[in-house]
């Protein structure tokens with residue numbers, strides 16, 4: 001937009017004395033009415049922007065136009081499952097009786113919110129083939145930590161506290177080793193084969209060397225390359241034989257929904273991301289939800305508060321350790337992010353048993369379609385049927401010097417959100433595309449045509465691609481500087 005007010009900060013639009021509304025002067029007696037200690041009181045007025053109401057309204061409306069979401073366009077961000085979140089789920093979650101219930105109210109004996117909790121945890125147990133779920137964790141990584149704490153508590157309860165190591169494939173999502181470290185466990189890396197699947201002979205070596213110290217192995221299946229581990233049953237059997245438990249990173253359950261279940265593959269503990277597969281919009285940090293399921297025999301370790309259902313079907317929330325002595329304890333306030341739980345249940349119920357079965361196969365079909373259409377211009381390092389996402393190793397022709405970063409930036413000019421880039425780390429120029437089940441063939445074809453066009457531009461005008469984006473409010477930012485010296489407030493930026 002060619003408008004000199006557009007793109008400015010609200011502080012830059014400020015004029016001393018401008019007002020959006022006029023408040024009545026408070027009686028003098030109200031001014032000093034405070035019991036706060038003097039050192040907590042500010043000594044100078046806050047620096048607030050002073051603008052008229054229309055300027056404020058336009059400013060924030062314009063800012064919202066700079067945003068990009070699934071409802072704006074195709075968003076093939078691999079491993080993130082940026083799929084369409086049906087409006088009905090938002091509407092259900094916004095119903096007054098749900099949205100206005102205080103979390104403390106929902107802790108009351110037989111509160112209807114508790115029945116929703118139970119209905120959702122039973123649906124997830126059925127979808128994953130596990131025994132019981134807690135819905136308390138508020139993110140995928142939070143679920144990983146919860147699951148690992150359960151595993152550690154299980155080993156300690158058996159008097160086997162020497163199990164302090166966690167096996168994690170080198171293709172794993174970064175949160176896996178991070179969660180293990182936060183849980184006080186040591187990460188041991190399992191190598192991948194050139195085709196991206198787990199090197200089972202390396203796993204065997206590790207198990208024979210340190211098997212008695214292994215608390216668990218964490219696995220993502222399909223892995224972060226979108227490839228289903230063909231030897232998963234073999235792997236879970238081997239780890240079990242060594243006394244370790246199997247942890248399933250089900251953040252990307254979308255690929256398997258309705259097709260197969262972690263419980264049937266031999267996993268003992270699993271988390272799923274409701275904000276990826278089950279209809280909660282994500283990005284920008286939440287709110288999310290990472291429920292954790294366990295197989296039979298591990299239920300006693302689930303966190304507090306714990307929702308108990310008695311023989312008559314009445315619900316009660318247990319919060320005290322004496323009532324659940326083996327529980328790992330509380331991992332957060334109340335019973336998790338209720339709004340997200342309601343959206344997930346609404347999503348599951350609105351699709352129903354039959355429609356849910358189509359999610360995984362359609363997500364897989366779309367990813368394979370994109371893979372086959374792009375394989376002539378982009379380098380396909382693993383040439384086999386993928387699941388919900390496909391990974392390229394940059395452009396096939398590397399001679400132009402156009403990188404995956406350049407392709408991603410150029411896509412912005414064409415109105416697409418970039419795919420995930422430089423992850424997984426197994427390739428130098430990873431470009432990870434996850435179309436999800438919701439996209440029409442027309443949408444996929446239009447994206448494929450643009451990807452071919454960018455490959456052509458890389459030949460005819462590589463400089464233009466290397467300097468993209470050309471149409472966004474800002475061009476390329478210095479990633480390293482932004483990470484090392486983040487300037488997060490306007491006032492701080494003026495100090496420089």
Ligand SMILES: *Cc1c(COP(=O)(O)O)cnc(C)c1O
Pocket residue numbers: 079080139140141142173175176220249251252273288290
């Ligand atoms: C997204 C993701 C996670 C982490 O989930 P958060 O909610 O972002 O903490 C873990 N593992 C995989 C494979 C993921 O894609």
